[in-house]
Amino acid sequence: MNVIKATLSSGLIAAVTLTGAALAEDWQPTKPINIIVPWGAGGSTDQVTRVTAALLEEHLGQSVVVVNQSGASGAIGTREVLESARDGYTWTANAIANNANYSITGLIEDTDIDDWHIYLSVANVPVVSVPSNSEFDSFGELLEALNERGNQITVATAGVTSSGGTAIATLSDEGGFDYNMITYDGGNPAVVAAARGEAMLTTQLAVEQAEMLRGGRLKPLAVLSDRSLTIDGMDEPIPPITEWLPDIHVAPDYFGIFIPRGAPDEVVATMDRIWEEHIMTSQELQDYADRQGAIFDPSYGDEARERAMPIAIQEACAYVDRGEAEIDPIEIGIDCETRSEVSQ
Structure with missing residues (x-):
């Protein structure tokens, strides 16, 4: 791998x-x-x-x-x-x-x-993560929900042109779903908000999520890359988004x-x-x-x-x-x- x-x-x-x-x-x-x-x-x-x-x-x-x-x-x-x-x-x-x-x-x-x-x-690479008590345990489950529930699924980001904002937009373009973006004053506040359950997921960068991921407050589902991502202190690598969206273009x-x-x-x-x-x-x-x-x-x-x-x-x-x-x-x-x- x-x-x-x-x-x-x-x-x-x-x-x-x-x-x-x-x-x-x-x-x-x-x-x-x-x-x-x-x-x-x-x-x-x-x-x-x-x-x-x-x-x-x-x-x-x-x-x-x-x-x-x-x-x-x-x-x-x-x-x-x-x-x-x-x-x-x-x-x-x-x-x-x-x-x-x-x-x-x-x-x-x-x-x-x-x-x-x-x-x-x-x-840096964005990571799709959900609160630790989320109903979703894989990106496949989340993708199915996004396609079925669209704007009912809330996404915490730092704004439309932030890394998290462009990440969810890229996923939406490729996956063909709608979503409801909640914007915060920076990546860190967006990640904290997701960990608290103010939003159902976040797509901010791994560097902004690392502490919450290591601490178990966020659950990573996929990294926007064609390779898995290893973060020091985490037991398992985060799987690549291409496992579910094989044709997505990532840079x-x-x-x-x-x-x-x-x-x-x-x-x-x-x-x-x-x-x-x-x-x-x-x-x-x-x-x-x-x-x-x-x-x-x-x-x-x-x-x-x-x-x-x-x-x-x-x-x-x-x-x-x-x-x-x-x-x-x-x-x-x-x-x-x-x-x-x-x-x-």
Whole structure:
């Protein structure tokens, strides 16, 4: 059986090359750097960003402050960064597919993936889980209920464009069922709500559910992957969704830190060097991934952008398929006829 395990791929790391900006001199920040996490505390973005921020602080010699600024499915905090001075002191963190597609959903106008210098740390996968006392013991049972009861089945997520929101939408598209989404201010509150029985299931990321799963407060039914998922401290791997929906298309959801274009070259050069020398070899991040059910797969620059595009394309075209796109993705270089990137 293939099993997703959070392991470092040395071959992929070796493939990352220095960008032209890396020729600039090292940057010595003279004041704290703010990383705006546009989601609530305790969620998937917040978790990995706090681990990474501590590492960056050590190597930058300056405070790196994580600021939670949630709202509008991450758009409020992201817009704040885009509208801030491009002096290198205000960054953001998110799932890269969100930053790539905010203009598709109409939440932020005239923005796309190339507005950012990209630094990816982990890939995350959603898990379909139900409260421990749920009537459902397998995804097959849940799928049957969703097809029979539709909007009577409540799903806790962090919003339509969150990882949990796009996960249940993907399942709905493939399974042909309706559902009733209840949205919360971040992945962690959504997971807690499901564990309390406020909703019948959640589709948030494994990293947001890990503690509840280990503690037996949530019961995992399937992981949105073609491979089972092992989380440290759990007796059994979580089965892949393809056992029930064999034709579903799944792509890794990459998370990281993003510096807006226009920041000084020395800021980008220094971040490139630190990412390659310290973040991509970080045992702390590896341990976090193993513990929380993430996939440790760091990269930056062109390599990071290449890894991010499959999920960005998948989500952009899913918005079109569901009639939720405010603009045609072709305007940001995504052709949904071919499910591919095009030159602009």
